[in-house]
Amino acid sequence: MAPNGLRICWGRRVRGDKRLECGEEVNDERVIEEVMRLINEFINRVEKHGDVLLSESSTLFDDVINALSDWLGKIETRIGEGDDESIANLRRAMLDIGKEMLRLLKQAREKWLKTYKPELEELINKLGSGGARVIISGEPFNSNKSFVAHLYTENLVVVIARVAKMGSITVNISLIGLEGVRMVVPRLFGDNRLRAMQYGLLLTDGTIDEEGYPVMGTNQLWQAFAWLIAWPGKNHVYINGLSLNNGYVSVMWYLRAVDRRGVFESKAVVAEEAGKLDVEDFLAFLLFVALGDGDVNVKRKRARLTMGSSKVELWSDIIERLRSLGFRIDRDNGYAVAYTAKPSKAVELARKMLGYPLIKALIEDLSQLPDAEKLKQLIELSGMELNPWVGHQLRLPA
Structure with a gap:
């Protein structure tokens, strides 16, 4: 048991449940020390950003909502610029996407103040008083492997991870229960150009999930737009959490190309096909790789x-x-x-x-x-x- 009475245990999988359950209790002081390093880092980051994470009125969503609202105004104005209808259609599509994303951000803000913030405050208090439970997984003493502390509340999942080989610590908070939206995006580029863009996204921040869908999680708003433009048709989009990394707090978006299930077998196949792209399409691929x-x-x-x-x-x-x-x-x-x-x-x-x-x-x-x-x-x-x-x-x- 940790010095402050915090309960720490090894996690074990439960069929049908994404959350780990508590298994063998940890008594090894060396392991407890590694766990407390992760927990203290999490608490420090929350306190550092307390003005937007623990405030009764201000939230981390406010700046994003304001910036996106301003940007949408500019895009709407620019739709009428020039005589290139394809660019006008691109801006119309981005305007429609942005309005839906703005709606999701406002919903998340409301639920943050009502549900998520109180749970985060209670969790921080319990970590300080020893009333919380910490479930761990990974390798605490092997720097080539990751080591993770998992914290659960009713509507929050906190993952604090020491990154394999790098040694840096990442903190991510999943927000449970937020509604997503099904967006239908028009086809704005030719098939070959779209394929190149898709390859670039899949080989960087994107991946192919267990069900065969192309998916991406990102904390970059511009990249969420880029994904949707690159995958015309139906996409499922929702806010799945927060990232407390690189010195700031950011919103995590999750995107799934619903119409593209089973199109790509694996990243290895994508990489092989990317190497065969013609000169112009390879440049489009390289653009999305570099920016990803x-x-x-x-x-x-x-x-x-x-x-x-x-x-x-x-x-x-x-x-x-x-x-x-x-x-x-x-x-x-x-x-x-x-x-x-x-x-x-x-x-x-x-x-x-x-x-x-x-x-x-x-x-x-x-x-x-x-x-x-x-x-x-x-x-x-x-x-x-x-x-x-x-x-x-x-x-x-x-």
Whole structure:
């Protein structure tokens, strides 16, 4: 038992229940110490953001609601700009998507104040007094494996995880009971371009779930829009929780392409097909890969693509395509491999990735959202003068 009387036990699976149940009680002081490190980190992060997590009136949803409302006003105004009907239709689709997402955010805000915040406050108090139960899983002493503390209330699921190999701690809170929405998105791009965009999303933040549906969880508002535009037809969208990471609190979105069940067998098949894309479609694929898990750093003036060592074999055909675009390996630390391109290649690639007018309009509009710094950097990079001694950073998924 922990020093303050906190009950800690190993978790075990229960058929038909996503939550772990309490199994063997933990008495090993070394394990308890690792658990308390996770619990203290969780408490510290909640207290750090208490102004939006524990306030009686302000919530973490307020800034997102205000920013999205402002952005939708701008998009509505821009629908009438120019004479390109395809871009106008893109903006109409984004306006419709945004209105539904705004409605979900407002519903989540209301339920946060009524239900989730009181439960979070009670949980924090119980963790301090020893009245809470902590269920653990993973490997507490093996840094190559993850170690996780699970906390449950009636409507909250808190997962505090030490990331394998990295050693960093992530904190995510799932919100139970929020309603989602079924969106029907029009087809705005050709089949080949859509497929390239889908490949890029699936090989970064997206995946294929156990039922065969393409799905993605993201805390980036712009990326939620990008997913929906890339998967025309029916999509199920809902807010599934909060992320307390990287120094801020963000809303987690979950998206499922309902009409695409069984279309993609696995990520390995997706990677193989991505390597076969023609030149223009491969650039669209590369755009969504770079923006998904990567970053564009104009200030540091370097070009770099980094992927986890486990992906090197899976991405073999893609890597060959990257080499043909000027990327060369410059670092391999055993768990990540970095590829670097000459500065002129980075600028040239950025320009080519934004060379298709409808893609450019999509990225430019989404770049006006508050969490879209990557997109702003890419646009700035594409407008820079070519200089063989200056580079820019693009970081692909680890």
